[in-house]
Amino acid sequence: MKKDLLSIRTIVAVGIGAAIFIVLRYIAIPTGIVPNTTVQLSYIFLALIASIYGPLAGALIGLIGHSIGDALQYGSVWWSWVVVSGFVGAGFGSIFRKLKISEGIFNGKSIVLFNVVQIVTQAIGWFLIAPVLDIAIYGEPANKVFTQGFVAGILDIVTVGIFGTLLIWLYARTQTKKGSLKKE
Template sequence: MKRKPLTIKTIVAIGIGAAVFIILAKFAAIPSPVPNTSIQTSYAFLALMAVVFGPIAGGLIGLIGHALNDAISYGSIWWSWVVVSMIIGFLIGFAAKKIDIESGVLNTKKIISFNVVQVIAQAFGWFLVAPLLDILIYAEPANKVFVQGLFAGVSNMVTVGVLGTILLLGYAKTRSQSNSLHREL
């Protein structure tokens, strides 16, 4: 099986996607009652980019965007959560072929598929990977990191479920459907 190289379009999308991820994470996050955790709109955008450009772009946008946001906002990078952002972008990107957003058709079945994938990806990342890496890398207390992971996961699932679906619907409307052209008589 021959590996398909990244196109210039995908590389540009990764750069722009990471920049938008940073802007949303920095300026469109909603504070939460859980310490060091906020409700992030950036994951809805990450999900859109992953569905449009695939798993490699989704993973790199999550990795680069989250790492740079941490560096800019806090002066250091919290690698356990950066890895989770990469995993989420990567896993959601695998839904790209099944959803086929470029067809211009985003029906109920595709919306459900998208949301099932994003919920599974986020549950894996936030409920399991982030807390375990926080404990292993930073020696954080288990009760603290599992509460943070639970809140981050649930809030991101809802945000992506609502905003991500709206973004996908809007994007799909910009694509022309293969049967949309009719010959005039």
């Protein structure tokens, strides 16, 4: 089954996904390491939806969910991190056709592929893009934002690696494998 990147189902998934992303941003666990840096459960959900619907859905959910979440929670939007949420969502979704989780496939090879992509994507996003944009847009001190980006990146890599992988695996198990139904 060929999936459209912008089908009606994808548009609905973006709307619902962004709303759930916003709600999950309220469930954040402070790190105690760096100010304004928390363990975010929203990226676990973003990994699942982007893996099902692709990079455009992942990017839009990250952008919309993070920007509205910031506006509601803090009264302003921290655009550098919003951009990274969109980038990370697109990265998670970039391999959705290879993963085939909607066909009930998420085996060892798929798990390794997903985690390599999510680690590389998040490392680029949080270790490089977010701090550089923090400096360029907001004039933040380099040592502060690179530390924040590193801590956020490691936490997100670990939580998505464990719980995102588990959530995707559980979702894949609910899907009917191609050719598994037989006519009697």
